[in-house]
Amino acid sequence: MNDTKFINICANHTLAYLKNIVKSNDTPEIVFIHGFRSDKRGTKTTELWNYCVNNNLDFLSFDLSNHGESSGDKFDGSLDSWLKDVILVLEKLTSRDIILIGSSMGGWLAMLAALHMPKRIKGFIGIAAAPDFTEDFFWEKLNTVERDTLLAQGEININYPESNTYYFVRKELVVDSRKHLLLNKSQIEINCPVRLLQGMEDLSVPYVKAINIAHKITSTNVRVELIKDGDHRLSRPEDISILLSNLEELLSAK
Secondary structure, three states: OOOOEEEEEEOOEEEEEEEEOOOOOOOOEEEEEOOOOOOOOOHHHHHHHHHHHHOOOOEEEEOOOOOOOOOOOOOOOOHHHHHHHHHHHHHHHOOOOEEEEEEOHHHHHHHHHHHHOOOOEEEEEEEOOOOOHHHHHHHHHOOHHHHHHHHHHOEEEEEEOOOOEEEEEEHHHHHHHHHHOOOOOOOEOOOOOEEEEEEOOOOOOOHHHHHHHHHHEOOOOEEEEEEOOOOOOOOOHHHHHHHHHHHHHHHHOO
């Protein structure tokens, strides 16, 4: 991959990105949105980059605020600010139709972006897409005392013994995200082709969530692909093969 570039958002606020630029090409641009506490240079990004370079496709991957090489403390940030990042990047760094690929929280942001700019989003691939994760992965894991602590003190460590991990979470992230919840709606008005890739061994996102997303999305072209031994990351060679196969299918349907 090439060197990181930066786009200035405002004073003391920059977003880092990688872009493969193809001239005189009418195919959709491929944009990857990473997950919570991840960044633009993971395995999936590398494989997508190589695929796009080899197939003469535009590809864009970027770090959300508070992630990777972008500005902001890694423990700060909110879904609202990250959605603004996504919309700004799509408006400033792309010029044609777009196929969005979102991993985990990036899947939530991609869905929100598709709702915001439906005419330009021509396809969406969710990799363990996690809309509303701030509720079911954070808030609902807390007991009454822990919830009171988060609301009163503004922050808390949430432990996940099943995966031997913990997350430091601030109140702003949980409370602010509630205005962007999707799965509490009867329908999600996304009408482009949608592919949802989901590991059945995912300890962070239960695979029934992918089915629920598919049920609520209004597009008639929606497919859920369950990978029985797949985890949350879906970064193994066999997982990448499934991802690229789905991307090829969406590109051929442009």
